[in-house]
Amino acid sequence: MLTILFDGIAYGMLLFLIASGLAVTLGLMNFVNLAHGAFAMSGGYLAAVLSTRMGVPFLATLPLAFLFAALLGALLEPTLYRRLYRRPHLDQVLFSIGLVFMAVAATDYFFGATQQFVNLPPYLQGRFEVAGVGIGVYRLFIIVLCGLLTVALQLILTRTRFGSRLRAAVDDPRVASGLGINVNVVFLTTFAFGSGLAGLGGALGAELLGLDPTFPLKYMIYFLVVVAVGGTTTITGPLLASLLLGVADVAGKYYVPKLGAFIIYCVMIIVLIARPQGLFSRAAAK
Amino acid sequence: MARGHDDPGTALRSFARSAGARRWEFALWTLALLALFVFPRQASLWNEIAILALFALSLDLILGYGGIVSLGQAAFLGTGCYAAALFAKHVYNDPITGLFVGGAAAAAVGLVTSPLVLRGTDLTRLMVTLGVASILYELANRFDSITGGADGLQGVVMGPVLGRYSFGLDGHVAYAYSLTVLFLLFVVARRVVRSPFGYSLKAIRDNRLRAMAVGIGVNSRLASVYTLAAAYAGVAGALLAQTTGFASLDVLDFHRSADVMLVLVIGGTGYLYGGLIGAVLFKVMYDVLSTLTPQYWQFWLGLVLVVIVLVGHERLVSPWRALERRLSGHGGTGRADTGAGQ
Numbered sequence: 124m125l126t127i128l129f130d131g132i133a134y135g136m137l138l139f140l141i142a143s144g145l146a147v148t149l150g151l152m153n154f155v156n157l158a159h160g161a162f163a164m165s166g167g168y169l170a171a172v173l174s175t176r177m178g179v180p181f182l183a184t185l186p187l188a189f190l191f192a193a194l195l196g197a198l199l200e201p202t203l204y205r206r207l208y209r210r211p212h213l214d215q216v217l218f219s220i221g222l223v224f225m226a227v228a229a230t231d232y233f234f235g236a237t238q239q240f241v242n243l244p245p246y247l248q249g250r251f252e253v254a255g256v257g258i259g260v261y262r263l264f265i266i267v268l269c270g271l272l273t274v275a276l277q278l279i280l281t282r283t284r285f286g287s288r289l290r291a292a293v294d295d296p297r298v299a300s301g302l303g304i305n306v307n308v309v310f311l312t313t314f315a316f317g318s319g320l321a322g323l324g325g326a327l328g329a330e331l332l333g334l335d336p337t338f339p340l341k342y343m344i345y346f347l348v349v350v351a352v353g354g355t356t357t358i359t360g361p362l363l364a365s366l367l368l369g370v371a372d373v374a375g376k377y378y379v380p381k382l383g384a385f386i387i388y389c390v391m392i393i394v395l396i397a398r399p400q401g402l403f404s405r406a407a408a409k
Numbered sequence: 410m411a412r413g414h415d416d417p418g419t420a421l422r423s424f425a426r427s428a429g430a431r432r433w434e435f436a437l438w439t440l441a442l443l444a445l446f447v448f449p450r451q452a453s454l455w456n457e458i459a460i461l462a463l464f465a466l467s468l469d470l471i472l473g474y475g476g477i478v479s480l481g482q483a484a485f486l487g488t489g490c491y492a493a494a495l496f497a498k499h500v501y502n503d504p505i506t507g508l509f510v511g512g513a514a515a516a517a518v519g520l521v522t523s524p525l526v527l528r529g530t531d532l533t534r535l536m537v538t539l540g541v542a543s544i545l546y547e548l549a550n551r552f553d554s555i556t557g558g559a560d561g562l563q564g565v566v567m568g569p570v571l572g573r574y575s576f577g578l579d580g581h582v583a584y585a586y587s588l589t590v591l592f593l594l595f596v597v598a599r600r601v602v603r604s605p606f607g608y609s610l611k612a613i614r615d616n617r618l619r620a621m622a623v624g625i626g627v628n629s630r631l632a633s634v635y636t637l638a639a640a641y642a643g644v645a646g647a648l649l650a651q652t653t654g655f656a657s658l659d660v661l662d663f664h665r666s667a668d669v670m671l672v673l674v675i676g677g678t679g680y681l682y683g684g685l686i687g688a689v690l691f692k693v694m695y696d697v698l699s700t701l702t703p704q705y706w707q708f709w710l711g712l713v714l715v716v717i718v719l720v721g722h723e724r725l726v727s728p729w730r731a732l733e734r735r736l737s738g739h740g741g742t743g744r745a746d747t748g749a750g751q
Contacts, residue, residue, distance in 0.1 A: 155532060206719060212531040213478050214718050217674055220667055221714030228708030340663065344539060351536045385547040388540045395533050395540075396525055 126258075127374050133262035135369020136269035137331060139362050141324035141342075142349040143276060144317025146361045149350050152293060152310060154204065155212050157219040159321055159346055160339030161226035166192040166322025167241075167329040167338065168234060174242035181244050185326055192322020197315035204314065205307070223339045230336040239334045241326070265327055272320070277358045289313055345372075348391050437682070438592060445584055453580035458692045459587040460648045465672040465684030466591075466598060467641030473679035474602055475634045476614030478531050480666050481538030482642055484522075484545045485515040487661035489643025491549065491556060494565045494656035502568040508590065508647045515643020516636050518545075523632040539663070546661040561657030565650060576652060583652035590648060594641060598681060601637070610634055671710070674717055 145159040166188035173179040173187065207215050247261045280286040292299040292306045300306045325334070332342065345368065353364030368387065375386045444455050464486055471477045492514035493507040501507075525537045549556045556562055569575035574582045601607055612620040613627050621627050650656045659665070668691070676687025694713070698706035 149532070155535070203715075203719065210718075212535075213472075216478070216480070216535065217670065217714055218718040220670075221711040221718065224707045224711030224714070226711075228705045228711065232705050232708070344543065347536055347539075351532065385544060385551065388544045388547070392525065392537055392540045392544075395537055396528060 127377055128370060129258060130262060131370030131373035132366060133259075133265045133369070134331060134373055135366035136266050137324055137328045138345055138349055138369055139365035140269050140272060140327065141321045142346040142361055142365060143273075143358070144320045145346050146350050146353070146358070147313055147317045152208065152313070154208060155215045155219065156204075157216060157343055157347075158222035158226065158339065159219075159318075160342050161223055162192045162196060162318040163321040163325030163328070163342075164226065164230065164334070164336075164338040165195055165325070166319075167325030167334045168230065168239060169322070170326035171239040171241050171329055171334060172234075175240065181242060181247070184241070185323060188326035189319040189323040192325070193315045193319030195322075196318025197311060200311050200314040201307070205310070208310075223343070226339055227336050234336070236336055239329065241329045241334075243330060261330065265331075268327070272323075273358065273362060276320075280358060285309075285312075348387065352391060352394050437685075441588060445581060445588075449579070449581065452584045454692065454696070456580050456584040456587050456652055458688050459584065459591045460645050460652070461669070461672060461692060462685045462688035463587075463591045463594060463648065464642055464645040464669050465676065465688050466595065466681065467638040467645065468669050468673050469678055469681060469684045470598060470602075470638040470641065471635055472673065473681075473683070474607065474610045474614060475631055475638075476617075477526055477631065477635065478534050479526070479538040480535050480663075480670070481540070481542035482638075482669055483661050483663070483665035484538070484542040485519060485639040485642035486646040486649070486665060487542075487545055487549065488518050488639075489515040489646030490650045490656045490660045491562065491646075492643070493647030494562050494650040495555070497567055497651065498562070498565050502566060504567055504570050504586065504651050507567075507651055508644055511647025511650070512640040512644040515646065516640035518643075519636040519639020520632070523635040526635060527628050527631055539666075542661060542663070542666060546658065549658055549661055556656070556658075559658055561655055561659075563655060565654045565656065567651050567654060576654075580652070587648050587652060590644065594644065595681065595685075598641070602681065606630065606633075671714055674714065 141159070141163045144162070145156060148154045148156050148159070169191045170181070170184040170188045173184045174181050179187075203218075207218055243261060247264055249260055251258055251260070280289070288299070288304050288309050291302070292304055292309045296306045299309075325338075328334075332338070349361050349365045349368060352368070353361035371390065372384075372387060375384075379386075441455075441459075445452060448455070464482070467485070468479065468482050471479060489511035493511035496510045497504075497507050522537075522541050525541070526534050529537075550558055553559070567576055570582060570586050574586075576582050576586075602610070609620065609625045609630055612623065612625060613630060617627055646660060649660065672687040672691045673683055674687070675690050676683030676685065695706065695710075698709050702709070
């Protein structure tokens, strides 16, 4: 019972790590980026290839996965994404679905359709028991790491100069640029950072979520659920939503294996109808 | 509007002109019929195109006229498909009755879920429609004793159309049947969007607040068009089940919803023919791509989608018009109008 809770929290933390980048682009920059999972996948594949084929230690692949996905984001933002910020949501959806299709097929082409694995070091494997609760070492590692990153993210957004610049640029790009804030650079950095987090999440989650070319499609709805349910005005909203989702999903798959995903969709629809702005947000200002 | 108020005759004449069929419309439908005689061997491909066109038409009704963004149109296609297949298998195998059953089942699902799409933002609607389709997918997967689960529902044997023409292996009857259904439903849709109801939908799409202020019942009209579109998709699903004699989980899959969106984007929204033209282009493109690169055709599909969005539909289909607009100083924002072809 508690083991399920623990596994669910680890799963939820991973979802949050990947989805937090989406929360930023969607909530702050108002861009529906369905291709977010593709950035996560790129990080995951990098980690898998480096750790299994080139023998790079797993821990070292994590920052590399972050950097790789961030670079990819930094490359795509000014060339493609920036043109679409002011377009209707439908255009953004179509565009990012197109990107997902391309990413899925390209990954299939280069790496094949089979599932990829990362090479976990022995000290991250195995599990131990505390008061009857089985705790996987790797899951504990994920929870601690993601917890730290969440705190850091929250501090960056609320306490630093960059965070306030970002919020200013989002609220009113024209006034912000009038105040001397380089809006394009702020958005570029944010997008790259969000993609990087997704890449890191993909690398961390390769073991738990499974990594194959259909990854972006398979988890797209999960990331969107996190953001839609959690709301986008805060960091804590998506965090709670993804923990809830993680626990519900793991528990659902354990107790009622055939209905697991069904429950999640139902809960999502009910939440969206009851609170269109998200479960944990105050009424949006706009 | 003001002019129409002064002289009702002018408005009536302009309505009559827009309701009348144009020459190119006759030509298009004649071509569609001729396809059967010119390329009789490809009849099953033409049949798929006709069904896809009907499916795209249903999405055009809610997206192009209702302004509702939906990523879950497959829910209705699947409902119609399974309803028609089950009905034929267990109750009565007459195709035309089956069409009504499929359409009615999908319309019922549409009516029940329509309150869900009236609230919230575009994103909420995307998520909710996606969620509804996923729920139906999970249900079909769960109750595999009824639907056949992942193996599909097999052994659907259809009776002859109108009691005379039975579906052969060559697909000729299937295409003639699907094309007739498409044509009839298209005429109805054309009538609907050019009725006062259709004009009120356009008003809602363009500015919901103003439409409300004018006194249009926004929610009831959106719910009606959503249900109508669901029925259309249901009929498309029923056609699919009847002409292939098969229903599988694939009809509820996400890629169906994404594909039909792409079809509509290729053809353009909001003038009904977009779905038809898009369906032809999409299927031909799919055919060519999947013979060139059987495994990776999705890549090129994605590329087409990205290019269409980045370049803008109007500039791609009628560059001269976009140029004209830019020269006259209206196109400065770079926002391409998706309702090209008007």
